[in-house]
Amino acid sequence: xxxxxxxxxxxxxxxxxxxxxxxxxxxxxxxxxxxxxxxxxxxxxxxxxxxxxxxxxxxxxxxxxxxxxxxxxxxxxxxxxxxxxxxxxxxxxxxxxxxxxxxxxxxxxxxxxxxxxxxxxxxxxxxxxxxxxxxxxxxxxxxxxxxxxxxxxxxxxxxxxxxxxxxxxxxxxxxxxxxxxxxxxxxxxxxxxxxxxxxxxxxxxxxxxxxxxxxxxxxxxxxxxxxxxxxxxxxxxxxxxxxxxxxxxxxxxxxxxxxxxxxxxxxxxxxxxxxxxxxxxxxxxxxxxxxxxxxxxxxxxxxxxxxxxxxxxxxxxxxxxxxxxxxxxxxxxxxxxxxxxxxxxxxxxxxxxxxxxxxxxxxxxxxxxxxxxxxxxxxxxxxxxxxxxxxxxxxxxxxxxxxxxxxxxxxxxxxxxxxxxxxxxxxxxxxxxxxxxxxxxxxxxxxxxxxxxxxxxxxxxxxxxxxxxxxxxxxxxxxxxxxxxxxxxxxxxxxxxxxxxxxxxxxxxxxxxxxxxxxxxxxxxxxxxxxxxxxxxxxxxxxxxxxxxxxxxxxxxxxxxxxxxxxxxxxxxxxxxxxxxxxxxxxx
Amino acid sequence: xxxxxxxxxxxxxxxxxxxxxxxxxxxxxxxxxxxxxxxxxxxxxxxxxxxxxxxxxxxxxxxxxxxxxxxxxxxxxxxxxxxxxxxxxxxxxxxxxxxxxxxxxxxxxxxxxxxxxxxxxxxxxxxxxxxxxxxxxxxxxxxxxxxxxxxxxxxxxxxxxxxxxxxxxxxxxxxxxxxxxxxxxxxxxxxxxxxxxxxxxxxxxxxxxxxxxxxxxxxxxxxxxxxxxxxxxxxxxxxxxxxxxxxxxxxxxxxxxxxxxxxxxxxxxxxxxxxxxxxxxxxxxxxxxxxxxxxxxxxxxxxxxxxxxxxxxxxxxxxxxxxxxxxxxxxxxxxxxxxxxxxxxxxxxxxxxxxxxxxxxxxxxxxxxxxxxx
Numbered sequence: 001x002x003x004x005x006x007x008x009x010x011x012x013x014x015x016x017x018x019x020x021x022x023x024x025x026x027x028x029x030x031x032x033x034x035x036x037x038x039x040x041x042x043x044x045x046x047x048x049x050x051x052x053x054x055x056x057x058x059x060x061x062x063x064x065x066x067x068x069x070x071x072x073x074x075x076x077x078x079x080x081x082x083x084x085x086x087x088x089x090x091x092x093x094x095x096x097x098x099x100x101x102x103x104x105x106x107x108x109x110x111x112x113x114x115x116x117x118x119x120x121x122x123x124x125x126x127x128x129x130x131x132x133x134x135x136x137x138x139x140x141x142x143x144x145x146x147x148x149x150x151x152x153x154x155x156x157x158x159x160x161x162x163x164x165x166x167x168x169x170x171x172x173x174x175x176x177x178x179x180x181x182x183x184x185x186x187x188x189x190x191x192x193x194x195x196x197x198x199x200x201x202x203x204x205x206x207x208x209x210x211x212x213x214x215x216x217x218x219x220x221x222x223x224x225x226x227x228x229x230x231x232x233x234x235x236x237x238x239x240x241x242x243x244x245x246x247x248x249x250x251x252x253x254x255x256x257x258x259x260x261x262x263x264x265x266x267x268x269x270x271x272x273x274x275x276x277x278x279x280x281x282x283x284x285x286x287x288x289x290x291x292x293x294x295x296x297x298x299x300x301x302x303x304x305x306x307x308x309x310x311x312x313x314x315x316x317x318x319x320x321x322x323x324x325x326x327x328x329x330x331x332x333x334x335x336x337x338x339x340x341x342x343x344x345x346x347x348x349x350x351x352x353x354x355x356x357x358x359x360x361x362x363x364x365x366x367x368x369x370x371x372x373x374x375x376x377x378x379x380x381x382x383x384x385x386x387x388x389x390x391x392x393x394x395x396x397x398x399x400x401x402x403x404x405x406x407x408x409x410x411x412x413x414x415x416x417x418x419x420x421x422x423x424x425x426x427x428x429x430x431x432x433x434x435x436x437x438x439x440x441x442x443x444x445x446x447x448x449x450x451x452x453x454x455x456x457x458x459x460x461x462x463x464x465x466x467x468x469x470x471x472x473x474x475x476x477x478x479x480x481x482x483x484x485x486x487x488x489x490x491x492x493x494x495x496x497x498x499x500x501x502x503x504x505x506x507x508x509x510x511x512x513x514x515x516x517x518x519x520x521x522x523x524x525x526x527x528x529x530x531x532x533x534x535x536x537x538x539x540x541x542x543x544x545x546x547x548x549x550x551x552x553x554x555x556x557x558x559x560x561x562x563x564x565x566x567x568x569x570x571x572x573x574x575x576x577x578x579x580x581x582x583x584x585x586x587x588x
Numbered sequence: 589x590x591x592x593x594x595x596x597x598x599x600x601x602x603x604x605x606x607x608x609x610x611x612x613x614x615x616x617x618x619x620x621x622x623x624x625x626x627x628x629x630x631x632x633x634x635x636x637x638x639x640x641x642x643x644x645x646x647x648x649x650x651x652x653x654x655x656x657x658x659x660x661x662x663x664x665x666x667x668x669x670x671x672x673x674x675x676x677x678x679x680x681x682x683x684x685x686x687x688x689x690x691x692x693x694x695x696x697x698x699x700x701x702x703x704x705x706x707x708x709x710x711x712x713x714x715x716x717x718x719x720x721x722x723x724x725x726x727x728x729x730x731x732x733x734x735x736x737x738x739x740x741x742x743x744x745x746x747x748x749x750x751x752x753x754x755x756x757x758x759x760x761x762x763x764x765x766x767x768x769x770x771x772x773x774x775x776x777x778x779x780x781x782x783x784x785x786x787x788x789x790x791x792x793x794x795x796x797x798x799x800x801x802x803x804x805x806x807x808x809x810x811x812x813x814x815x816x817x818x819x820x821x822x823x824x825x826x827x828x829x830x831x832x833x834x835x836x837x838x839x840x841x842x843x844x845x846x847x848x849x850x851x852x853x854x855x856x857x858x859x860x861x862x863x864x865x866x867x868x869x870x871x872x873x874x875x876x877x878x879x880x881x882x883x884x885x886x887x888x889x890x891x892x893x894x895x896x897x898x899x900x901x902x903x904x905x906x907x908x909x910x911x912x913x914x915x916x917x918x919x920x921x922x923x924x925x926x927x928x929x930x931x932x933x934x935x936x937x938x939x940x941x942x943x944x945x946x947x948x949x950x951x952x953x954x955x956x957x958x959x960x961x962x
Binding site for chain 2: 021059062063064065066083084087088090092093094095096097098099100101102103107110111112113114115116117143156159160
């Protein structure tokens with residue numbers, strides 16, 4: 001096949017591609033005249049928040065969808081004209097890679113080798129290479145369904161690689177994968193591009209992964225908002241990133257003050273300090289940014305890719321709502337009584353320990369995080385705390401009430417926001433709030449007051465009659481949080497609250513949570529998103545149902561500090577902890 | 589044209605069989621369900637009436653009435669209960685002690701000997717309309733046989749009609765089981781064909797395996813064949829089990845040829861698999877696929893195929909609708925092959941209809957299934 005002279009150098013050429021979907025009678029644009037180029041060689045990152053159109057674009061490139069207009073050329077072949085030829089040359093790993101779970105590792109490989117018409121003579125060598133690369137060698141006879149999440153992902157990758165493709169499309173390969181497997185996947189991808197000269201297009205919502213790419217395509221709401229070398233993009237932010245701390249001002253209050261400051265584009269809590277990005281042209285001195293707070297001082301820090309992304313999105317009109325800073329809290333969390341007491345908590349399913357001997361205490365007004373990969377036992381712990389699942393052993397006291405004897409009494413004081421938001425999709429915002437407040441026993445004047453408060457506080461008044469299903473994800477999240485707060489609970493449980501929402505919505509969400517904690521609400525949150533741990537006052541890292549570490553995010557990170565890694569991230573710390581635990585047989 | 593089975597197709601079919609072996613649910617649908625349904629229908633449901641309690645009121649006993657009541661006594665279908673008068677009989681039927689009243693009036697013997705024949709009074713408990721109709725037919729039949737027997741003795745002509753006897757031509761023992769079991773095979777094959785195919789493809793949608801499959805260079809034809817072939821085998825396996833049970837467990841006669849049976853079953857299987865494919869391309873999750881399959885294939889096969897309910901006695905619009913139900917053609921062939929033999933005048937037009945149905949469903953399935961997600 002002779003390369004098209006115009007597109008010969010590019011692996012993928014996307015020209016003015018439009019794609020719309022019809023959903024419930026409405027026309028939803030997924031891609032709005034997108035034009036982009038992916039160069040041959042190396043990893044190109046397709047970066048953007050959920051709903052930006054990454055998966056749609058991947059499927060269009062793979063010939064699984066047909067564009068409404070525009071043209072996509074892959075390795076010189078027009079996808080629309082000959083999808084089968086494209087599918088014969090590329091490898092594509094969808095987000096939920098279709099492994100046949102009732103087939104063994106070997107049988108899955110055989111099937112994909114057959115589907116790609118790989119000559120049986122060449123297979124043993126290729127298999128050996130792939131199994132070595134993925135570390136799946138010892139598990140060839142195991143059913144794919146019995147592999148861990150990370151191993152499944154690696155097997156999926158191996159299956160798409162049975163016949164070394166010239167171009168590899170990976171749709172969010174690292175979503176829901178624990179940090180250790182995530183790092184291993186990246187090592188495999190690096191090897192492929194280096195030794196096999198493969199071109200890789202990889203989509204991700206994790207902004208830290210962008211820094212590993214040779215170039216990036218930044219997507220937002222179906223449009224390309226930027227592209228190029230991620231390091232260059234990050235470099236443009238130099239001089240705008242700082243750590244701020246202020247003697248005598250709590251980090252949450254400091255963050256709220258900074259977020260409200262006109263010269264600050266972004267302010268997130270990082271350990272005991274607040275990390276800010278200033279607006280272009282804003283004077284980078286504490287006095288200029290925070291004239292009301294004399295004790296604050298700034299330390300310049302190296303920029304991150306995420307900074308440039310936030311900068312870019314703010315240019316594209318994704319304005320953040322500036323919330324008023326909450327009043328300073330009266331006491332410090334240290335003097336507050338324990339609201340949640342967990343002692344020797346164990347849950348057994350048969351001879352499998354989902355949670356084993358977990359103990360921790362959470363004080364009033366504290367934000368406490370439960371961190372861990374999928375299957376670490378977070379959700380089981382959570383269900384026991386909510387009184388939904390009886391523990392096999394141990395004590396559980398929430399708001400001074402023993403959950404084993406009075407689960408209902410405890411539940412009246414708990415607000416719970418489930419992972420999938422548990423809203424009634426067919427009801428309007430107003431109807432959801434009415435129903436949930438009634439379910440919590442509110443009526444009459446009190447109910448009207450609380451609904452009014454929710455609509456105002458969460459800026460939902462304009463959407464009161466909108467059907468919840470049609471709300472953007474960020475608004476759904478707001479509504480779910482409002483619903484969990486209808487009965488003004490003392491304790492708030494959040495299960496993976498920000499999974500899938502974009503970085504801006506996540507920031508706004510945490511500002512609200514910080515405000516609640518300042519007002520004395522105790523917050524317990526589960527997450528597998530390591531960076532989110534920075535928002536927690538204290539956290540517990542779990543693996544295989546057991547506690548690996550407990551403490552503040554700074555103290556947990558300090559454990560991973562070494563000569564080669566002077567400033568470890570939470571993810572580095574997590575990997576170090578899991579690896580340290582592995583010899584004891586905790587991690588698989 | 590050389591028929592070369594590509595490595596891709598072989599790989600897919602092999603995968604399908606490995607999955608069938610590992611996942612007992614599809615084997616259960618194919619083999620356990622037919623066995624259960626056949627046992628349930630073979631033993632549990634019977635459209636026959638045996639030892640029906642009939643109240644007999646004879647207003648004026650004579651030799652003739654005695655002859656008829658004793659004839660009734662010897663019938664395996666009835667358990668006559670002698671009652672003194674019609675009022676007592678009405679009370680008994682009201683208390684549901686008897687299901688029917690047979691009333692021989694005082695003029696019975698006189699009219700019997702006169703030209704034109706004698707009337708018999710029959711009153712039925714219509715609460716269970718189905719049983720009532722069966723009892724009515726049996727009573728009529730018993731009456732006819734008695735009259736015939738009398739006529740044969742005396743050499744007199746047989747008064748009354750012969751219409752009733754046609755009911756039992758192909759089922760001399762008047763066993764509804766012989767009639768139900770062949771029809772049931774059609775229902776079972778609808779289930780294994782349509783439900784199984786619909787479910788397994790929906791499962792691939794659900795688990796995301798189909799998306800991964802679609803971006804390999806495999807062609808749509810290969811995907812479809814790889815889904816048809818294994819479930820064709822499984823469906824025919826279920827059919828073999830059903831036929832074996834019919835013949836050896838329920839002693840249903842197989843009067844026609846086995847070859848015709850297999851050929852007709854293959855045609856019907858094509859139509860059923862086509863429906864399954866069609867459903868799976870519409871419904872992409874197992875729950876919805878299961879619901880649709882039961883509503884649009886299984887229930888019509890059950891109700892509108894003539895397997896239990898006679899198509900001829902359905903109202904006109906519904907009767908027209910039954911022409912769209914592939915199972916009705918197969919039921920007709922099955923009942924013919926089992927009970928009557930290779931009646932070509934029945935088999936050929938119905939087989940032709942099955943060819944058309946299979947072509948339509950498979951063609952439609954091929955048309956709507958795309959190697960794309962939109």
